[in-house]
Amino acid sequence: MLTGPEALAAYAASREATPLPEASTSTARPRTPIFTRPAPPSLKRARSSTSSSLPTIPVEVLAGAHPNTSYFQHLFVKVALETGLGEFNPTPEALIFCQMFRHLHDDYRKAIDGLTEDVSALSEELEALRSSPQPAPDTSAPALPTTKAPESTSRPAPQQFPPLPPATPAVPAPSWATVARKGRKKASAPPKPGPPPATAPTSAKTPAPRKGPTMRERRFTIKRDGSPLLPTAIELRDSINKALSATLVQTVSFEGGNVTLTTMDSVKATSLNSKVSAFLHLIPGTTTVHLDSPATQLLVHGIPTSHSLATIATELTTFNTGLALTQQPRWLTSDVSRASKAASTVVISITGPKAPLFIGKRLAAFSSTYRTERRLRFNSFTQCSNCHSFGHHSTKCSNPATCRWCTIRHPTGEHSCPTATCRVRGRPCSHSTVRCVNCGGPHDAHSPACPHRPARPVSDESEEVEETMSD
Secondary structure (H helix, E strand, O other): OOOOOOHHHHHHHHHHHOOOHHOOOOOOOOOOOOOOOOOOOOOOOOOOOOOOOOOOOOHHHHHHOOOOHHHHHHHHHHHHHHHHOOOOOHHHHHHHHHHHHHHHHHHHHHHHHHHHHHHHHEEEHHHHHEOOOOOOOOOOOOOOOOOOOOOOOOOOOOOOOOOOOOOOOOOOOOOOOHHHHHHHOOOOOOOOOOOOOOOOOOOOOOOOOOOOOHHHEEEEEEEOOOOOOOOOOHHHHHHHHHHOOOOOOOEEEEEEEEEEEEEOOOOHHHHOOOOOOHHHHHHHOHHHHHHHOOEEEEEEEEEEEEOOHHHHHHHHOOOOOOOOOOOOEEHHHHHOHHHHOOEEEEEEEOOOOOOOHHHOOOEEEHHHOOOOOOOOOEEEOOOOOOOOOOOOOHOOOOOOOOOOOOOOOOOOHHOEEEOOOOOOOOOOOOOOOOOOOOOOOOOOOOOOOOOOOOOOOOOOOOOOEEEEOOO
């Protein structure tokens, strides 16, 4: 086992006897050695004040080394001696590993030298720009145009010129250092334009006349129980205005036992609604009072039949925020059909901006929630747009879709011409023959001449049928 100087001498002999890899011989690119014998040179880079941070190799390690020995081979020996390695025998793989570090270090030095040259060139260009004179901004004011007065025998009056506007201070040009830092020259910012000339104040526009309330906003409906009403429309109008101590009601009309009040042109019915207690005693048999606002009718399914309609209304309006009823709820079915049922469907009329939000939503009441849906109106004359039969609504149709024009089992919108060259879709063309799905006649299913269409009575319209659900 070799130790101390003997180990150092044996390593120097092995370095001289070990041939260098071909990658570092004549085919390799020329490199400037970092260190030369007998002492390492300074690691100062050209035109730079920074030094290399690589460890310094002692002179005793460099002594006797081969001229082509790399810095990392010297560092290998230095670390081995510092760690107290008594015996070491560098293998060719270790030498190749040291040569790899040498190549990496040379590439790093080459990149640093290129960046240093770029920084030096930019510094020289910046110094040249700073030393060159800067162009002075043009602050001279434009000369005023002069007008020559026509010659005359009398002495002309001196011409009066308007006062000059204050000169706008010129914006200073950017310094050359700023131009060099951005890498390109930029044109100096033009001076900001002066304020626009003052214009003579124009006369204020006449405001548009304010529109009054609509007829729907002026109507106020009072529902009654059908009992006889003794006063006439004129007498009831005068009595209500006297009770209100103001002329607020313009007309009174009786429709189907109910009373409709119409306010004055500039008065909304909402103001009358807040004073209803002052005149409601003049209209006997009153059940509900509501405004003439658009309402949506919903079906609330599964409501217990043991509760009264007044209790149901209180529960719905109390435990559903934003729900406003226009009138008292009513049962969808008759009293006889509900007699043996524990729950049934209630019809409610709601209004307000949040009314569409309650369609299809479950409403809370009696510590539970109940399913809702929009109330559908149809009768025996209602024609379905899906199967084109009569007596039911298209949203509740369970029949297959049928074409209105050709009776084939497909939606009407998918109707197409049997001719390959015709591109008409969704409607009949000159190449197709129209047939009714109800009677088979030469007309479409919605034709008024269809003999299968139900005939309307001449006297009174048929009673409207409401959408009912299984309770």
